[in-house]
Amino acid sequence: MVAPPDNDVIWARSLQHSHNGSPGLDGVSLGVRDAEILAVTGPRGSGKTTLLHCLSGQLVPQQGEVWFNNVPVHTMGPRLREHLRRDRFAWIAAEPQLVPELTAWENAALPLLLRGVPHRAAKKAATEWLERLDIGALAKKRPHTLLQEQRQRVSVARALTAAPTVLFADEPTATLHRAERSQLLRTLTTAARSHDITVVLATHDAEVAALADRTVSLLDGRRVATAALPAVSDPEGRSACSLSV
């Protein structure tokens, strides 16, 4: 095994993974730099989710290596990978995945409570993020009483409350309307930049990818060439455009 470059918080080499014979990833290598926002783009079925699952330790690739901060993840057992995910990573899915019995603030505080952070401190951190996401007034509501877009804000608050080193977001705004989408993404990317959180963002939406610092494109489980273009008119995000060859 060759150790990864020092400035990559995540580094993956030659990842191969197939789902019951259908290829998900076919030799993908990439590095994610500390505090960057990296968009993983590609059409449906191109392997974005499989890649994020491998990078975040949810899935062990059948071949290849994944490193987090110079520690090999692909050789870790399930328990160590679970601890890594709980303590250092956060995940936002397309569909908000909240615990129905818990209130909005309890859901947002969950990562801290699971780490043993005292109740009062966890509640304070969760409440602050709910307020930053404009849903502070809904802190005591349970998920079934919230709109889809409000539930997704709670998911984002939960991810940010965790103060992760790396936040993985898999099509985080796919189920939202356009206006809701751009506001939520801007809040997410602004928060990540101000807290030095590395973000790996899977999307098939070029507008979403344009908020990232850099784009990696997949097609049929393989990386295709990408080119970063200078920002044009977006003051908060940094435009990037990927060219497939």
Ligand SMILES: Nc1ncnc2c1ncn2[C@@H]1O[C@H](COP(=O)(O)OP(=O)(O)OP(=O)(O)O)[C@@H](O)[C@H]1O
């Ligand atoms: N659990 C699974 N069982 C069988 N095949 C799977 C499974 N998960 C993914 N695949 C297949 O692996 C390939 C890559 O899927 P993946 O979900 O990683 O792509 P994606 O780019 O995230 O697509 P989408 O945008 O639709 O989520 C696809 O052909 C898909 O059908």
